[in-house]
Amino acid sequence: MAEYLIHEHDVLIIGAGGAGLRAAVEASAAGVEVAVISKSLLGKAHTVMAEGGIAAAMANVDDRDNWRVHFADTMRGGQYLSNWRMAELHAKEAPARVRELEAWGALFDRTNDGRILQRNFGGHRYPRLAHVGDRTGLEMIRTLQDQGVHLGFDVFMEHTIVKLLKDGERIAGAFGYDRERGRFHLFRAKAVVLATGGIGRAYTITSNSWEYTGDGHSLAYHAGAALMDMEFVQFHPTGMIWPPSVRGILVTEGVRGEGGVLRNRNGERFMFKDIPLLYVNQTANSEEEGWRYTQGDKDAKRPPELLTRDHVARCIRREVREGRGSPHGGVFLDIAWIKERIPNAVEHIKKKLPSMYHQFKQLADIDITQEPMEVGPTTHYMMGGVRVDADSQMSDVPGLFAAGECAAGLHGANRLGGNSLSDLLVFGQRAGGYAATFSQKNSLGDVDTAELRSAENWALQPFERKGSENPYAVQHRLQETMQELVGIVRQEDEMLRALDCIRDLRSARERVSVDGNREYNAGWHTALDLYHLLTVSEIVTKAALQRKESRGAHFRDDFPEKDKQFGLFNIAVRKGANGAMQFSHEAIPPMRQDLQQIIEEMK
Amino acid sequence: MATATFRIWRGDKAQGQFRDYNAEVAAGMVVLDVVHQIQMEQAGDLAVRWNCKAGRCGSCSAEINGMPKLMCMTRLNTLALDKPVTIEPMKAFPHLKDLVTDVSWNYKVKQLIPKFKPRPADAPDGTWRIAQEDVERVQEFRKCIECYLCQDVCHVLREHKMQEQFIGPRFLVHVAALEMHPLDVGDRLKDLRTQFGIGLCNITKCCTKVCPEGIAITDNAIIPLKERVVDRFFDPLSKLFRVFTATKT
Ligand SMILES: Cc1cc2nc3c(=O)[nH]c(=O)nc-3n(C[C@H](O)[C@H](O)[C@H](O)COP(=O)(O)OP(=O)(O)OC[C@H]3O[C@@H](n4cnc5c(N)ncnc54)[C@H](O)[C@@H]3O)c2cc1C
Ligand code: SF4
Ligand code: SF4
Ligand code: FES
Numbered sequence: 068m069a070e071y072l073i074h075e076h077d078v079l080i081i082g083a084g085g086a087g088l089r090a091a092v093e094a095s096a097a098g099v100e101v102a103v104i105s106k107s108l109l110g111k112a113h114t115v116m117a118e119g120g121i122a123a124a125m126a127n128v129d130d131r132d133n134w135r136v137h138f139a140d141t142m143r144g145g146q147y148l149s150n151w152r153m154a155e156l157h158a159k160e161a162p163a164r165v166r167e168l169e170a171w172g173a174l175f176d177r178t179n180d181g182r183i184l185q186r187n188f189g190g191h192r193y194p195r196l197a198h199v200g201d202r203t204g205l206e207m208i209r210t211l212q213d214q215g216v217h218l219g220f221d222v223f224m225e226h227t228i229v230k231l232l233k234d235g236e237r238i239a240g241a242f243g244y245d246r247e248r249g250r251f252h253l254f255r256a257k258a259v260v261l262a263t264g265g266i267g268r269a270y271t272i273t274s275n276s277w278e279y280t281g282d283g284h285s286l287a288y289h290a291g292a293a294l295m296d297m298e299f300v301q302f303h304p305t306g307m308i309w310p311p312s313v314r315g316i317l318v319t320e321g322v323r324g325e326g327g328v329l330r331n332r333n334g335e336r337f338m339f340k341d342i343p344l345l346y347v348n349q350t351a352n353s354e355e356e357g358w359r360y361t362q363g364d365k366d367a368k369r370p371p372e373l374l375t376r377d378h379v380a381r382c383i384r385r386e387v388r389e390g391r392g393s394p395h396g397g398v399f400l401d402i403a404w405i406k407e408r409i410p411n412a413v414e415h416i417k418k419k420l421p422s423m424y425h426q427f428k429q430l431a432d433i434d435i436t437q438e439p440m441e442v443g444p445t446t447h448y449m450m451g452g453v454r455v456d457a458d459s460q461m462s463d464v465p466g467l468f469a470a471g472e473c474a475a476g477l478h479g480a481n482r483l484g485g486n487s488l489s490d491l492l493v494f495g496q497r498a499g500g501y502a503a504t505f506s507q508k509n510s511l512g513d514v515d516t517a518e519l520r521s522a523e524n525w526a527l528q529p530f531e532r533k534g535s536e537n538p539y540a541v542q543h544r545l546q547e548t549m550q551e552l553v554g555i556v557r558q559e560d561e562m563l564r565a566l567d568c569i570r571d572l573r574s575a576r577e578r579v580s581v582d583g584n585r586e587y588n589a590g591w592h593t594a595l596d597l598y599h600l601l602t603v604s605e606i607v608t609k610a611a612l613q614r615k616e617s618r619g620a621h622f623r624d625d626f627p628e629k630d631k632q633f634g635l636f637n638i639a640v641r642k643g644a645n646g647a648m649q650f651s652h653e654a655i656p657p658m659r660q661d662l663q664q665i666i667e668e669m670k
Numbered sequence: 671m672a673t674a675t676f677r678i679w680r681g682d683k684a685q686g687q688f689r690d691y692n693a694e695v696a697a698g699m700v701v702l703d704v705v706h707q708i709q710m711e712q713a714g715d716l717a718v719r720w721n722c723k724a725g726r727c728g729s730c731s732a733e734i735n736g737m738p739k740l741m742c743m744t745r746l747n748t749l750a751l752d753k754p755v756t757i758e759p760m761k762a763f764p765h766l767k768d769l770v771t772d773v774s775w776n777y778k779v780k781q782l783i784p785k786f787k788p789r790p791a792d793a794p795d796g797t798w799r800i801a802q803e804d805v806e807r808v809q810e811f812r813k814c815i816e817c818y819l820c821q822d823v824c825h826v827l828r829e830h831k832m833q834e835q836f837i838g839p840r841f842l843v844h845v846a847a848l849e850m851h852p853l854d855v856g857d858r859l860k861d862l863r864t865q866f867g868i869g870l871c872n873i874t875k876c877c878t879k880v881c882p883e884g885i886a887i888t889d890n891a892i893i894p895l896k897e898r899v900v901d902r903f904f905d906p907l908s909k910l911f912r913v914f915t916a917t918k919t
Pocket of ligand 1: 082083084105107112113114115117120122204227228229265283447470471472485487488489
């Protein structure tokens, strides 16, 4: 007999980052019973790490900005694979969502006339990112958390969901364990919102934490929902590379927004060498013009360092490969140089980029106000995710919603910096609202106890097996496989090799055994997370094999050009009746006329 | 590559002891790297909290050679490696397992503190105008990553176990952030004096010394709050004045 604790709610939200908390606030406000679950403690989700800011066309700094420009920027950044309805809603609603945070106590940096200050970021035409120095995510998550604790929803911290439960076609709840004691829990709910974040732990070099094992993606997939755009993994161009132990930790794009420049070992501003066609009209012609842009000159165009992330990451890779890299295999990012241009640059840098200053000082013995940083690409963000309805965020499974990084649609082939935090707010709010409505119209579904028993048995296997595999080692092998074979630059034979490795690792996972008991056992948790990580790794690789072109974050050495035909659909995957992965090409619906026109105007 | 010994607290609620692990150390490593390495190679079930590995989330608090610190921001080259480095869980909270403690009390305390209450919007667009210099003071408090290291060292909580009477430095910082917020019109001074127990703090400044965010907890948060409490409740003149004007101190 399965032994577990039972909880019942109207809406169950899996994930307590920006998306999950915003959804919880909304659903609670609708008057339904809400529970939020997270693998870590409350307030420690990935959102807390976000640095640069929240994109919203408030036009506080440049009055030429409006939702239309933001919409066009997002579509261009996503290489026109984004769901245009989501891009429209996002651009229109983000400003209100940011102001709402202020009304809940968030304190953003200010303009001279006392409004919310906005900064430049890659791919955004005008200064658009509301921010608090370089700790915007902390401000956001704390504001939502503090707002939330007074609303009375239940929070289950350090609980991990291992399976979604259905009653026929519709969602019925979720099954998981608590980390503290390893007890099992059944969460019954009328609606479930996935807000589980990304998959960055599938790679060795990543800015992501242990939590990012693609759980939400995999849970939804196994529950029968479609995933989409899974070939698009964002590699952020600037991660730390030295010393080895900090490899992958993010260096915010804000450094470049504040005037930081990229140079190779010869001191050359190599970003000027290769400017993509889509962006020639928007890029500075000279270093001088680029500098003026970062200082707020409205007539200047942005420096090439602020081109989209996919492009900057590949340029860095090229410099390194062609022997022009820095001593530890990256390039130089220099903000210290601005002292040639402005008085008290040292103070200015410390004030605008305090966390970066500390991070380098403490972890790398580098004073960024005096010397350049060494940086290189790091796995950062998952554009792909659960395929959802643009307005309601509901997946193919009735009652199952998804928002934030684990949902697909807004970012297409490449996400613009700052567009994630705004995504969390806009679609977290929508998912929470629609999930509450769904729960008001439906009753609790039934749960199959046999299914619970088998989930429990499955989860306990690593204790019972006397296998030879160490869960950490298997995870590590998977990370190396993805890093080397399905990374920034891909090609068919390598990806086929990756699939072979993944198959071997799948069987290795079945031999994984763990020591100790069920209480706070990190090895056990890693063993269970592996299942999800393997599922998403396989999907990423297979989707990447199918997209025989280069677009946005997905670059194929064997198909280095963009192919018009591939711009007409998104690649989706579902679990077939026989359990096999079924891929399909989902045609992108024709864009509404008025939106089409905006795109034309902004070209 | 050099090796060093790490003496890590192992055990659960019922019992525990230090166990020594030898690990290889390389340039640039932090304590959390070593803990992960030991977890991966020698002690698969070792319990430890972490997320960001960059001093931003406040998950990895522990006591390293007796000093409360973030494991992810403590470089090995700041420690003497010729003798064992001890790594223990925080002491002010109930122990769960290995390096993990039960910090749920902190979340309960937060719930007690009356939430942010803004004055009505005063700009024509339905928002507020606030000067940068007015946000800066409070931004210092809002840098808090809730690592609870300050709670861990405060003798009122650690030695005297007065969790029922005193909310601790972290939450005095939180109250300060609310009370000094340029938009807030809430009033938490009475609570500060009574159930939050601000009087129990005798300004030893131990909390300020360990704060990884460099928040001047005592000087900028606690002392100004104490002054406000004194002004309100112990200064007869201002008390009288308040009755007539009913403004916020
Ligand atoms: C260093 C860094 C800097 C960034 N800077 C910016 C920026 O400046 N601007 C921007 O727009 N974006 C930025 N991003 C991206 C952005 O922060 C993330 O995409 C975003 O925070 C994701 O939010 P989320 O709510 O979707 O998920 P998260 O905040 O990651 O939350 C996921 C939640 O799901 C929970 N969870 C996961 N799996 C399970 C499970 N199986 N059971 C129970 N709970 C589960 C986790 O515990 C967690 O609570 C940055 C990212 C990083 C890493
Ligand atoms: S200054 Fe006050 S709050 Fe801080 S440690 Fe000392 S007694 Fe505790
Ligand atoms: S005030 Fe400082 S020491 Fe205390 S919880 Fe916050 S960050 Fe940690
Ligand atoms: S892991 Fe986030 S502060 Fe150390």
